[in-house]
Amino acid sequence: MTKELPNQAYFADGWQTTGKTFSVAHPGDGRAVGEVADCGPAEARRAIEAALEAFEGWRRTNPYARAEILERWNDLLLAHEAELGRLMSLEMGKPITESRGEVKYSASFVKWYAQEAVRLHGERVLSRFDHKRGLVSYEPVGVVYAVTPWNFPTGMITRKAAPALAAGCVIVIKPAEQSPMSALYLARLWEEAGGPKGTLQVLPTSDPVAFSRPFFDDERVRKVTFTGSTEVGRVLYAQAAKTLKRVSLELGGHAPFLVFEDADLDKAARDVVLSKFRNAGQTCICTNRVFVQESVLEPFTEAFAAATAALRLGDPLLPETQVGPVVDAQGLAKVREHVEDALAKGAKAVVGGKVRGGLYFEPTVLSGVRPGMKIMTEETFGPVAPVIPFTAEEEALRLANDTPYGLAAYAWTNNLARAWRVAEGLHYGIVGINDPIPTAMAPQAPFGGMKNSGVGREGGWWGLEEYLEAKFISMGLQ
Numbered sequence: 309m310t311k312e313l314p315n316q317a318y319f320a321d322g323w324q325t326t327g328k329t330f331s332v333a334h335p336g337d338g339r340a341v342g343e344v345a346d347c348g349p350a351e352a353r354r355a356i357e358a359a360l361e362a363f364e365g366w367r368r369t370n371p372y373a374r375a376e377i378l379e380r381w382n383d384l385l386l387a388h389e390a391e392l393g394r395l396m397s398l399e400m401g402k403p404i405t406e407s408r409g410e411v412k413y414s415a416s417f418v419k420w421y422a423q424e425a426v427r428l429h430g431e432r433v434l435s436r437f438d439h440k441r442g443l444v445s446y447e448p449v450g451v452v453y454a455v456t457p458w459n460f461p462t463g464m465i466t467r468k469a470a471p472a473l474a475a476g477c478v479i480v481i482k483p484a485e486q487s488p489m490s491a492l493y494l495a496r497l498w499e500e501a502g503g504p505k506g507t508l509q510v511l512p513t514s515d516p517v518a519f520s521r522p523f524f525d526d527e528r529v530r531k532v533t534f535t536g537s538t539e540v541g542r543v544l545y546a547q548a549a550k551t552l553k554r555v556s557l558e559l560g561g562h563a564p565f566l567v568f569e570d571a572d573l574d575k576a577a578r579d580v581v582l583s584k585f586r587n588a589g590q591t592c593i594c595t596n597r598v599f600v601q602e603s604v605l606e607p608f609t610e611a612f613a614a615a616t617a618a619l620r621l622g623d624p625l626l627p628e629t630q631v632g633p634v635v636d637a638q639g640l641a642k643v644r645e646h647v648e649d650a651l652a653k654g655a656k657a658v659v660g661g662k663v664r665g666g667l668y669f670e671p672t673v674l675s676g677v678r679p680g681m682k683i684m685t686e687e688t689f690g691p692v693a694p695v696i697p698f699t700a701e702e703e704a705l706r707l708a709n710d711t712p713y714g715l716a717a718y719a720w721t722n723n724l725a726r727a728w729r730v731a732e733g734l735h736y737g738i739v740g741i742n743d744p745i746p747t748a749m750a751p752q753a754p755f756g757g758m759k760n761s762g763v764g765r766e767g768g769w770w771g772l773e774e775y776l777e778a779k780f781i782s783m784g785l786q
């Protein structure tokens with residue numbers, strides 16, 4: 309059953325129009341997918357007041373009742389996998405098989421945190437004095453403002469909303485301009501699951517700066533959670549400082565993929581394709597730099613290029629498509645700029661390297677890449693992999709860590725001692741050893757970055773803690 313999505317936003321008092329709309333286009337061919345309400349500062353202020361009111365009820369709702377609603381939300385998400393997956397592919401061009409996978413991924417956080425909601429039982433703290441008792445009770449932080457990106461339109465929402473709601477917080481979500489419809493779809497399902505009014509609101513806007521200001525100015529909004537670029541994350545971090553809000557930031561990455569001579573080269577070549585070209589390379593943890601030990605450079609590059617050339621680039625709505633278009637003209641311009649810069653400075657396209665009409669860019673492998681090229685210092689966010697040789701392990705680690713980012717890193721080796729050394733030597737929040745899709749892409753593990761890749765973690769207990777205040781209660785016995 310497909311849910312009708314009106315040209316509205318989802319407020320505490322239901323589905324509302326704002327008098328203004330903006331349209332969403334399909335990256336595959338530019339056709340209009342739909343219109344959504346365009347919210348401004350007035351709507352933001354209304355949402356804050358409604359959230360504050362809803363918080364009073366939700367924080368007192370029995371955790372078992374909160375868990376039941378989250379369980380129903382999970383069931384509905386899974387029941388709507390086909391429709392929601394298709395909507396995502398239409399909005400932002402992700403291949404349909406990946407979009408459907410993302411719906412399951414999104415639901416897995418809801419399920420996990422439904423179960424965690426009833427385990428927030430606090431802790432005993434001992435005292436050195438016989439007549440004292442102490443305990444820690446966990447309380448919700450309060451009203452949360454969430455700003456989310458387009459590259460995982462539903463996953464980046466439930467990874468925030470599920471722990472927030474489980475903790476007893478309420479949340480106002482501002483989805484990315486490119487993917488507001490799947491966010492609204494999530495709100496529809498939350499409503500159907502019995503989520504009380506005002507606990508989760510979704511307000512699209514075409515002007516994120518003006519819309520966001522009331523949230524940052526209002527000290528009653530106690531938490532900001534953001535996933536997006538490092539550039540914007542830095543701005544929001546500074547804005548949140550004014551009222552000392554709690555802040556979680558999931559930002560950009562520049563993942564290295566190290567291939568040592570003792571690795572299974574065919575497996576490494578297949579795995580780097582998975583890590584690099586998922587979502588057309590528009591994934592924060594996807595490989596951005598492939599470092600290969602010189603002794604195996606040739607056979608590895610050959611196998612990598614062959615696997616890349618075999619990828620099916622095409623219509624994201626077709627089940628056989630493996631790589632779709634990039635999200636918009638700005639995204640494509642950045643990919644082209646990185647490739648042209650590298651080629652002009654002496655790199656060679658072993659495979660791909662060109663635009664294939666519209667927003668489609670060929671899956672590309674570049675050889676002869678050197679430090680100083682843009683692709684070595686900036687996140688490309690597209691289907692392009694530079695291959696760089698190294699001679700020794702220390703050099704590989706130095707090159708891999710030579711970036712302000714610290715989100716995900718990968719290494720392929722069959723030497724156990726080296727695997728440990730490398731895992732410990734990589735300055736990254738997530739390390740995959742012979743594993744292109746780390747378990748960090750699961751609700752039970754911590755997901756997040758070091759350095760310019762962010763502040764805080766999502767997933768597991770770590771992701772729940774971000775929405776909790778630990779209150780210490782000390783009592784003296786008479």
Ligand code: NAD
Nearest residue numbers: 456457458483484516517520536537540558559560561592
């Ligand atoms: P972006 O930073 O341009 O936009 C993200 C969101 O911020 C959007 O909703 C946008 O409307 C909003 N925004 C932009 N400027 C704003 C402002 N001044 N005030 C308030 N809101 C503002 O990023 P993007 O292009 O949508 O997403 C891609 C980036 O996200 C990449 O850098 C990627 O690595 C990163 N990302 C990180 C993770 C992670 O978990 N670390 C996950 C997914 C994406």
